[in-house]
Amino acid sequence: MRHYLLRRLFQAVFVLWAAYTVSFGVLYLLPGDPATIMAAGGGDATTVTREQTDALRHQYGLDQPLAEQYATRLLHAVHGDLGRSVQSGVPVTHLLRQALPTTAQLAAGAMLLALVLGSAVALLGSSTRRRWLRQLLLSLPSLGVSAPTFWVGLVLVQLLSFHWRIFPAFGDEGFSALVLPAVTLALPAAALIAQVFAKSLRTALAEPYIQTALAKGASRRRVLFGHAVRNASIPPLTLVGIMAGNVLAGAVVVETVFARPGIGRETAAAVTAQDIPVVQGVVILGAVTFVLTSLAVDLVHPLLDPRIITTTRPAVAA
Structure with missing residues (x-):
């Protein structure tokens, strides 16, 4: 029974890691600049200034290498920090709760x-x-x-x-x-x-x-x-x-x-x-x-x- 339980727990951890990795890749590797998308907030991206995108890029760590972004966000997620909503600035975990x-x-x-x-x-x-x-x-x-x-x-x-x-x-x-x-x-x-x-x-x-x-x-x-x-x-x-x-x-x-x-x-x-x-x-x-x-x-x-x-x-x- 212990081996059966450990095997299922390992599979559960693997599924969570895979879900996070796939969502990170899909959301942050799509064509376009994520900082511009977030600054526009679903509106017209042509109205977004370079200063706004640079500020968001630095705030969310998007100016870092991709591997460093992934490792940092994964570490934060393990500790229960999923970032902040771009629209409201409220922590995502608080919104979900x-x-x-x-x-x-x-x-x-x-x-x-x-x-x-x-x-x-x-x-x-x-x-x-x-x-x-x-x-x-x-x-x-x-x-x-x-x-x-x-x-x-x-x-x-x-x-x-x-x-x-x-x-x-x-x-x-x-x-x-x-x-x-x-x-x-x-x-x-x-x-x-x-x-x-x-x-x-x-x-x-x-x-x-x-x-x-x-x-x-x-x-x-x-x-x-x-x-x-x-x-x-x-x-x-x-x-x-x-x-x-x-x-x-x-x-x-x-x-x-x-x-x-x-x-x-x-x-x-x-x-x-x-x-x-x-x-x-x-x-x-x-x-x-x-x-x-x-x-x-x-x-x-x-x-x-x-x-x-x-x-x-x-x-x-x-």
Whole structure:
């Protein structure tokens, strides 16, 4: 177990380093002068004076060699310093701490709803004996995956806010304001979970030990929930860890559609103004979210299937 944990921790550190390195390269090696882009703040770069760009270049260390810039910024990031926003001058970590609670609330609600909906569709589709119902339920995930997030959000707002006036269309005040954004963000994730879980259940139900249990008189429902679910839950659980980082990307669209404060709106504003430190901070936050969630999922895997530790244990010479 210790070797398994150390291996996962090493992989987590490597992913964080790679995410920082790629974001640094993409944001600071793009064509154009980063100091001019930041001084313009998303406006007309022709109005920026040389004195302004030189001051910003010195302030952010852009006048240093590229390798020195990378090493300095990486060292600061390790110590929790992600720089300051070009627009407001506020530390990026402070901006992220302010915006994170609202987005975390939305992401947690969306992931919980996605797990419930996706698992329910997969289990009902796998347990029912009615062929038409099974085909209907197992076709829903394809529909959910193909529907764009912004379109789903606009449809929900039009129907449940403007037409029937059940939920508020905008803002973040109270639980009712969380329902529509969470549903919008959860539907694509639920569709993916349902697809993977249903396929995994079909594979598990075709195993010989399942057929033996059925031949001995066990009911299909008992075999499904007593044996197949546990073995079939590893692929969808892995998918949940992968989707955790994607929730932040989806939050950019959802929080913009529903006018909610959070990481999504901060990202949209930073991209519009080309606020490079904030954009890089959001990228790193997404990588940290992905790493922590994946690490938690990896620690749960051995509880579901102890053979995972055995397969990852290094071979001992005879």
